[in-house]
Amino acid sequence: MRMNKIKSRLIVFLIFMLTFVTGYSASNEIKVGMECGYAPFNWFQDTNKNGAVPTNGGYCGGYDVEIAKVIAKKLGKKLVIVKTEWDALLGPALTSGKVDLVIAGMSATPERKQSLLFTKPYYESDLVVVVKKNGKYAKAKSINDFSGARITGQLNTLHYDVIDQMKGVSKQTAMESFPAMIVALNSNKIDGYVSERPGAMAAQYSNPNLTFISFDKNTGFKYETSEVNVAIGMKLGNTELEEKVNKILDEDLTPKARQKIMEKAIKTQPGNTSRSFFEWVAFFIQKNWHQFVKGTIMTLFISLTGTVVGFLIGMVVALSRQVEAEADNRTSKAKKAGFYILNKLFAIYIAVFRGTPMMVQSMVIYYGLSQVFGLNLSPIVAALFIVSINTGAYMSEIIRGGIDSIDKGQFEAAKAIGMTNFQTMKSIIFPQMFRNILPMIGNEFIVNIKDTSVLNVISVTELFFISKSVAGTYSRYYEVFIITSVIYFFLTFTLSLLLKQLEKK
Known part of the structure; x- marks a missing residue:
């Protein structure tokens, strides 16, 4: 009996060490990577309010988190949110096995499809330009009405590439996150940035001094719809998981259900109350x-x-x-x-x-x-x-x-x-x-x-x-x-x- 106890404790100790040293995760876990910094898709907070999920150093909430929760539940797995930098999400996190899925408002561009596998879209969107409400370009109607404007977009995204279609603009260095671009815009370092509509709505909600310019087919950016609609990324060759997630998107996350989740995410994102320094x-x-x-x-x-x-x-x-x-x-x-x-x-x-x-x-x-x-x-x-x-x-x-x-x-x-x-x-x-x-x-x-x-x-x-x-x-x-x-x-x-x-x- 004493030997059995010793063996049991030794096994428990070895499992603990394996978990600590190698980052080992149980087979009943689904690890989902996201920035936790792209409201309303995902954001970081200090409590589990509004259904936020624990992550590195705090909690992560938002549209992507709610989508991940549904997928994890239907797969019968425990959800683990891994807060990761944007550049790492675009390949290293998936190919190295640090995460199983990337649900981060990411578009399935042709370039990304060469190294990642994507599901069906889980949100349909379009491109807009975020500017100051009382700024010089607040009344723009076309992408060609921004002559002389300092425009930027997120690094390694379609948002940054389409700036080349805007005549006469001064294309600024790409930035790594949307919060950084909001700060740059509020600080007059830039005149605007390209964003998807939900992200622009969230920026306007938390920063009343901002607005966004939307366009129709004749006055806006030219791109394939598939390049803007956001999808779930996974490792190449993981077709079994792709089929399961696509089934969940079809049966449990209908367009109507997803729209309700997005509306809730925009309303519950952390506010930006007016305060002094x-x-x-x-x-x-x-x-x-x-x-x-x-x-x-x-x-x-x-x-x-x-x-x-x-x-x-x-x-x-x-x-x-x-x-x-x-x-x-x-x-x-x-x-x-x-x-x-x-x-x-x-x-x-x-x-x-x-x-x-x-x-x-x-x-x-x-x-x-x-x-x-x-x-x-x-x-x-x-x-x-x-x-x-x-x-x-x-x-x-x-x-x-x-x-x-x-x-x-x-x-x-x-x-x-x-x-x-x-x-x-x-x-x-x-x-x-x-x-x-x-x-x-x-x-x-x-x-x-x-x-x-x-x-x-x-x-x-x-x-x-x-x-x-x-x-x-x-x-x-x-x-x-x-x-x-x-x-x-x-x-x-x-x-x-x-x-x-x-x-x-």
């Missing part, structure tokens, strides 16, 4: 303080762990190079060859991870390992791995420089009295080297606190990810990121003071 700041602190705390704790955990593990990696790399440098005639050829090959590999590792941005490394490691090797890391484990190996590359050079700063006479004196390399490093070199490089180690920790912000591309719920989610819900980037800046400054400034005290000791 300080009232907005107070509102976000009062309403979302627990999310900011959660994001701050995650940022500290990842940066601290990454710095400590990176330091250990750097020590191994630096000491290996030191041993090779100190090899003499008494060292066997096999050991010399082994250290030579190992250090060449270390040199490549340092060059690659110091020569590429951490954001690129995050995308390659998180999605690439899953897609190519089937290693499905959870976002947290991937984040710890990415920050650690990135920091290790920098730490190895810092430690090497610290060792080189010690007078060579101390190495020779240690050898003269019969000390081994290990004894020399442990008792003589390392204590002095650590004291010398402590400021640089502290700098790496501070850099890691700030650099964890790039991990939002793999949906890690650190401080920047939380802040971006909150800002996108209300389209109030300035107020939210002022709060975020204060938190980052408090973390780095406090850490700097603590490190100075440690240096004095």
Whole structure:
């Protein structure tokens, strides 16, 4: 009986570790990816009000969520919403197995059909241009009435491509989200942006100073209807799931039912009440303080762990190079060859991870390992791995420089009295080297606190990810990121003071 209990606990522990490390999900789950930042299709909120579903760092609600709930129920599976950046939704999230479906107001364009499989449309729409209600272009009737206007659209969408049809406009750089475009429009950085009608209606609802211009067939954009109607994306070859979802769309999500869901979504999306700057700041602190705390704790955990593990990696790399440098005639050829090959590999590792941005490394490691090797890391484990190996590359050079700063006479004196390399490093070199490089180690920790912000591309719920989610819900980037800046400054400034005290000791 005792052995059975031990075995049972061991099995439970192994299942837990599998779930934590690999992001393993039960077969009765359906993982649906969406931005949670494109009202009324999907948005981020801090409670489960109006049927919102838990997601990374909070809850996600909207039209897409309601559609996903119906599909999950009919499939007999538990719904899991995975909040993911738009670029990642367009392939990596699906092809790497991070999500099963993408329900994110995405159109089935010919380009996307080459890499993704799409269902029948689950919403029919058209293209409009969102402008300021009292602006220069508020009375436009045709797409050719925007001469001189600064127009943009969402990155990697038809919205951005059709701007080329507007004569005389100044096509601006594509933006990654609709909340960002609303902020740009309110800040007079642009004069308008192309959107689908539901998104424009939601923008107008939450921003009374905005309106949208709709067109008929003769005055509007030229495009195929299939390129505007939004559909559900899935991995190529998954025809069985496609057939099941299409059946649900035909039988349970009729056009009339979908219209009711959309009307409800527009009415229940988070509002944008008129407030002053300080009232907005107070509102976000009062309403979302627990999310900011959660994001701050995650940022500290990842940066601290990454710095400590990176330091250990750097020590191994630096000491290996030191041993090779100190090899003499008494060292066997096999050991010399082994250290030579190992250090060449270390040199490549340092060059690659110091020569590429951490954001690129995050995308390659998180999605690439899953897609190519089937290693499905959870976002947290991937984040710890990415920050650690990135920091290790920098730490190895810092430690090497610290060792080189010690007078060579101390190495020779240690050898003269019969000390081994290990004894020399442990008792003589390392204590002095650590004291010398402590400021640089502290700098790496501070850099890691700030650099964890790039991990939002793999949906890690650190401080920047939380802040971006909150800002996108209300389209109030300035107020939210002022709060975020204060938190980052408090973390780095406090850490700097603590490190100075440690240096004095």
